[in-house]
Amino acid sequence: MVGPVTPGPVGTPDVVIVGGGAAGLSLAYRLVETGVATVTVVEPPEGPARPAERTWCYWDQGDGEFAEAVTASWSLLRVHGPDGHPLTVDPAPSRYRMVRSAAFERLVHARLARSPGGRLLRATADTVREVPTGAEVRCTAPGGRTLTLRSRYVFDSRPLPALPPARTQLLQHFRGWFVRTRTDRFDPAVADLMDFRVPQPRHGLAFGYVLPLAPDRALVEYTEFSRTPLTTAAYEAALGHYAHGVLRLGEFRVETAEQGVIPMTDARFPRRAGAAVFRIGTAGGATRPATGYTFAAVQRHSRAIAAALHGGRAAVPAPHGRRALAMDAVLLRALDTGRIDGPAFFTGLFRRTPAQRLLRFLDGATSVREEWGIGLRTPVGPMLRTALEVPFLPRRTHPAPGTGENPR
Known part of the structure; x- marks a missing residue:
């Protein structure tokens, strides 16, 4: 339960x-x-406790409220099926956007500095x-000083x-290179969300991911959905094959790299750790399980x-609705058991579903009728069998995903 914010002692924030x-x-x-509450943000000081710079992506309409932090955006999305054929879709009025964590930090830190109710504490x-x-x-x-x-x-x-x-x-695990090519190789208007022209693992699926920043610059990633991450050497080999053998980028240099692991799980994340302590982000279940x-x-x-x-309403809602989480649980199980072919499944979703509706579906914003229509365009038999099975499966503890989480 979250009640109305009431002022505390002078210097005491409403929210930490x-x-x-x-x-x-x-x-x-x-x-x-919004001026709803006074806020103190506690961030680790510079040093090994601070995470490396990360890339976050999302789709939005209009200019977007974080325009200052947007590194690039794309008006077209493309998927390469396992047969090599490209499918390009226009998600208008939405655009796909990239935000780098350092730019987003600068934006929010500046806003905190300008606000009489905002404070940043390095600790x-x-x-x-x-x-x-x-x-x-x-x-x-x-320096070791203790603060409360x-x-x-x-x-x-x-x-x-x-x-x-x-x-x-x-786990969704990946490694990406920010590359600069010797000649123009990329179309800055098109983001490649899933490129299945890469060797598929024995369990799960793999794809390339290309976000052009300029005709000669892009983020090129190799991503897997599977149970365990790879070694850095294995990611590097996969990226080398994708960049040279599939994309045929020719001569290029790697300016920087990023690597991450994102849990894809139907676990029930506790949204609170006490009457006045709440969990947010991946720890609070904000990561969409299937994507x-x-x-x-x-x-x-x-x-x-x-x-x-x-407003002092009774509760803060969950990051995702129950229907969306239920559908994700079925999809995860179907992928994990191999009942559906992952590359064919995701390529089919983009081929058979209008782009804007698909993005709303991935955001959990579609109606039951729309979801029913999308479901009929998937492998009905395997998905129905899985849907009947999932409610009776036991929940068990799985190995920790490791470090380096980098939610998209």
Whole structure:
């Protein structure tokens, strides 16, 4: 339950947000923009505790409220089927956008600095616990000084030490190169979301992912949906094959690289750790199980939290609806068991579903009628068999996905 924010002692924020990733910064931005609450964001100081720069992608209409932080955007989306044939779709009025974490941090940090109710604290959060007046966060500042922050609410975006039990758990794991080619090789208007012209693993699926930044620059990634990540050497080999053997980029140089692991699980993520302590981001279930996309869900969830704090409504809603999570659980199980062919399944979705409707489906914003129509365009027999099986499967603990989570 979230009640109306009431002022605390002078200097005491209404809300403390632990973690300055996509979820923490998005919520801070929303709260200071709306003036709903005073906010302190606790971020690790510069050093090994701070994550490497990350890439977040989402689709949106119009100019978008984070235009200052958008590195690039694309008006067309393309999928290469396993037969090699390309399928290009126009998702208008939406555009696919890329935000780099450093640019997003600068945007939100500047907004916090301009707001009388916003504050950024560089410190390592050690413990979060409830107290009679709300919650407190104990931190260690640079130099070893101990700080205690008290607030009405705490929103914690730190990764969970272990994922909750699940019926199915896959990982979306990837490595990407930011490349610069010697000659123009990319169409800056088209983003390749899934390119299945890569060797498929024995279990799961693999695809290439290309986001052009200029005719001679792009983010080129190799991605797998499977149970275990690869070694860096294996990713490098797969990327080399994709860049040279499939894309035929010719001579290029790698300017920087990124690597990540995203859980794809039907686990039930607890959205709170106490009456005044809430979990947000991947730790709060914001990552869409069947796609790994998180950034757009984080924006919706941040708006819902701000509205709840403002209006004192009974509860903050889940990041994703029950129908969407149920459909994702079926898809994950069907992929994990091999009952459906992953590359053919995803290529078919793009081929048979209008682009804007498909994006709304991936965002969990479609009606039951629309979802029924999309479902009839999938392998009905295997999906129906899986749907009947899933409710009776036990939830069990799976191995931790490792480090380097980088939600899209």
